[in-house]
Amino acid sequence: MVPAEHVLVVNAGSSSLKLSVVTPDGEARCRAGLRVSDFIPPAAVAEFVRGAGRIDAVGHRVVHGGDAFPGPARVTPDVVARIAALAPLAPLHQGRALAAIDAVREALPSTPAVACFDTAFHRTLPDEAATYALPHAWREKWQLRRYGFHGLSHAYAARRGADLAGLDPAVARVVTCHLGAGASLCAVRGGVSVDTTMGFTPIEGLVMATRPGDVDAGLLVRLLRDGVALDDLDDALEHRSGLAALAGHGGDMRAIRDAADGGDTAAIAARRMYTYRIRTRIAAMSAAMGGLDVLVFTGGVGEHDSGVRAAATEHLGFLGVAVSAAANKAAHGDADISEPNAAVRTLVVTAREDVEVADETRRTLAAAP
Incomplete structure (x- = not known):
């Protein structure tokens, strides 16, 4: 061959x-x-x-x-x-x-x-991170577990982020924030995924463009019992929730940012909710690794919205995160936006899922008989 x-x-x-x-x-x-x-x-x-x-x-x-x-x-x-x-x-x-x-x-x-x-990178999740506390028979019959997503992006961003920070990817503790229409965080310790925010489907976790992220399961059961049709609920969770439900504009963060800059109260509130979820989950991902060395933002929103990055890191000083306002606003392509003396390096990394896919393709074909 x-x-x-x-x-x-x-x-x-x-x-x-x-x-x-x-x-x-x-x-x-x-x-x-x-x-x-x-x-x-x-x-x-x-x-x-x-x-x-x-x-x-x-x-x-x-x-x-x-x-x-x-x-x-x-x-x-x-x-x-x-x-x-x-x-x-x-x-x-x-x-x-x-x-x-x-x-x-x-x-x-x-x-x-x-x-x-995308799910393969997260096959290393430990049982405590991957298992839902649901009846064993259900978990076996329907293969219920937290699969996680955006794995190709997280794998590349974690490795690239560690390299840019001058750390060995085999030992670095990295939180990667893939923020686009879909959004998830991942805790990557030594190049291995140990926790992530998405679960059995891509609905779980952060607020996204059209998905709600974490929702009380009992709330959904209540909606079904009160007459919401199953297909309507399914469609709402995939297409009519998240930023689209909070602020409109189809969930497009660029339009919502412009509306917020113009004083639109719904858009302002939506961005606060969006960044609040990111900020608190960064702390949770760090806890899964016992600390944090590198924080990476990638994906369309992660790479291009300095306001989201600023708000998402605003109260993370206790983890050692400190972002330079000037560097953050000026970031273009792969960039270090940390304050010079920050204990944690905060980086913007251009998403390169294509590199990860190409490398996996080469390895797979090279190993084939």
């Missing part, structure tokens, strides 16, 4: 399809982004492939691997069927990933492909 040096990375998100060809040094030689709904246009994928040059292998980001996939897997009909079976656990993403697999396979029918799973 030709070494998989040039990897086409396919990242099918909830509202976009990102394509990039990544070289072994991490350079994205060719990139494209498409706004998509449930339909992935094969013609657009084929057009990208025709203009992308050399492609040795394909790596697909897939959100949910359940118990079936503790690590990356070569794409086969059986693997595709098992990914499809997990669609109810990540309805915004799983179907789009399958559609992308089909579209790329149509354009590159003979090119080896690997599925890389």
Whole structure:
């Protein structure tokens, strides 16, 4: 087999399809982004492939691997069927990933492909972090556990953050904050995920663009008993909650920030709630590791909203976090925004899930017979 040096990375998100060809040094030689709904246009994928040059292998980001996939897997009909079976656990993403697999396979029918799973990074969660206190029979029958998500982003951000801070990733205690339309935190100790904010599905944890994050389960039971239809509840939790419910604007943090700057009280309150959840969960993630060496912000909001970063770190001095207001406002790309003498290095890291997917793809194909 030709070494998989040039990897086409396919990242099918909830509202976009990102394509990039990544070289072994991490350079994205060719990139494209498409706004998509449930339909992935094969013609657009084929057009990208025709203009992308050399492609040795394909790596697909897939959100949910359940118990079936503790690590990356070569794409086969059986693997595709098992990914499809997990669609109810990540309805915004799983179907789009399958559609992308089909579209790329149509354009590159003979090119080896690997599925890389966001959940796999969190398979190292200890039982105390992964287990729900629910009846044993339920946990066994429905594989109920905290899976966690954004693992590919957290893995890269933790490693890159430790490197930028001058620390060995094998021993550093890092909290990574992946803040985008979906959002989660992860406690990474020595390169290993030991806790995270998302759970069985991507709904748990932080307030997000359209998801509520943590909600009292008893409240949901009450809604069902009072006549809210199951499908309506499901749709509300995925599409009509979070920032969208608090401030409108479809949950788009850029629009909410502009509204807050203009004095919109709902937008101001929404940003306070959003950053409060981040701040308190950073402290919780630090407790899971017995301390904190590096704090990383990544993702669309994490990289580009200095106000969110400032508010999310405002009361974390007791952990050793101190952010420079000037450095925070000036941050662009990978940047250290810490005060010079801060005990914890606070960093902004550009999200590079494509690098993580490409590396996993190469390792998987190299190990295959």
